[in-house]
Amino acid sequence: MTDLALPARLRRPLFRPGIVLASVVLVAAVAACLAAPLLWPLDESAVDLARTRLAPSWAHLAGTDDLGRDVAHRSLYGLRVSLLVGAVAALVAAGIGGLVGTVAATCGGRVDRALMRVVDTIAALPHLLLGIFIVAMLRPSLAAVILSIGLTHWLSTARIVRSELLSLRTRPFVDAAVAGGASRTRVLTRHLLPHVLPRIALATTLMVPHAVWHETALSFLGLGLPPHLASLGNMINDGQRSLLTGAWWASLVPGLLLVAVTLALAALTGRWRDRLDPRVRAELHL
Amino acid sequence: MTSALVAHQITVHYDRQRVLDRVDLRIAAGETVGLRGPSGSGKSTLARVLALLHAPDGGHVALDGQRLAGVRHRLPAAVRTRVAILFQSPRAATDPRLTLAELIAEPLRATGTPREAARARARELADLVGLTPDLLARRPHAVSDGQLQRACLARALVHRPGYLLCDEATAMLDASTQAHLAAVVTDYQRQHGAGVLLVSHDAALLTRWATRVVELPAGGRPTG
Structure with a gap:
């Protein structure tokens, strides 16, 4: 009933409450991350042992942790690092996976078999162990963590891209393009990859929270980011130490931030995928 | 040079099941050949072979007197575009x-x-x-x-194209659209001297439009 009262523009799915909420959360998070050094130019790692485990108050909106560091302040800086690691690692993984999947599907034959056996072999190894191995070979840094996650998480994207391309390739519209004189490259770039792209985008976005968690695991083992550097993963792990003393805020706040931002990201990706499908787009009256 | 699209002794297997067994078919420029047969008799496969989209397990296709080696991207675009195909489901x-x-x-x-x-x-x-x-x-x-x-x-x-292959192309359409498309094809054929293959299980349609009709029995060899 309220639906009908709304003007047509506002009834468009772009303005659905969930989408609006997700956009607001994501825009606020990204803006806060970018503006953090301007908004709150204090050292987020500064220890103040006189003020450990203070409950949330006006002075410390999310309380302080076991070393007296402001949780809200540190969460903001942690979100910066985590999102950077997550996004770049997911892009690296999608890039490698997309490339391997495309090469395997288009070359076929021996190249395909060889590449997919490599994928199977890597998939058979525990990927955390492999990630640790990669990090251990490099100096502990942001780049090492990103590389370690990127190099161990491209397998599913490669498989998705390869199988999608193989099934698309047998469709009559590809036959029609071939008969019409389209080259291999044109068939791939004009008719095949555009159909796979939403899948890659979705896999990439879903990879972001996973990559953040992976960074957490590496940091927890002392192989990821140095412990004084704030990342959501580091903070959740640090916060565990305070849980039994009743200081729930030290891990809950960064945890909630992680959930809110990754959920917002997932909601918007789903919307984006729907927009890319022409039939769904028609059904949505856009 | 003979202007014709010719299938020579085409044999095709799918998973060891023989679909076409040494099939010959010739579509000369300007003529309309009908291809009839029950479902599963390999009509569409033969059309795909002639459209240079499916590599036969035996035999070869010749285009205007030239024997073609390979299909799809193995052939230059100029050769592929000489033969056009219209599928059943647009x-x-x-x-x-x-x-x-x-x-x-x-x-x-x-x-x-x-x-x-x-x-x-x-x-x-x-x-x-x-x-x-x-x-x-x-x-x-x-x-x-x-x-x-x-x-x-x-x-x-x-x-x-010099040759147009219609694989049950009007089976899903209403009678007036069917008639209109057939008229367009006939006009095009008259103007450009194109060879046309009509694949259908509809005998009436074939007798109306085709100059001759070839029967393709299930898994066997054609007669007619």
């Missing part, structure tokens, strides 16, 4: 992302025709097959099967 045969105008112009764009020239030719062909200009901006999901098959016919004729 929906499966069209990329859902392209508008009808892009769809018709795509083979020209793919072979290097500038955008404007390709668009002009697409409009011309759309007019020929009876598509109104307002339909050209739509995507496949927003038009009917009949309208989409018209676009497919326009796309098939865009390179002025």
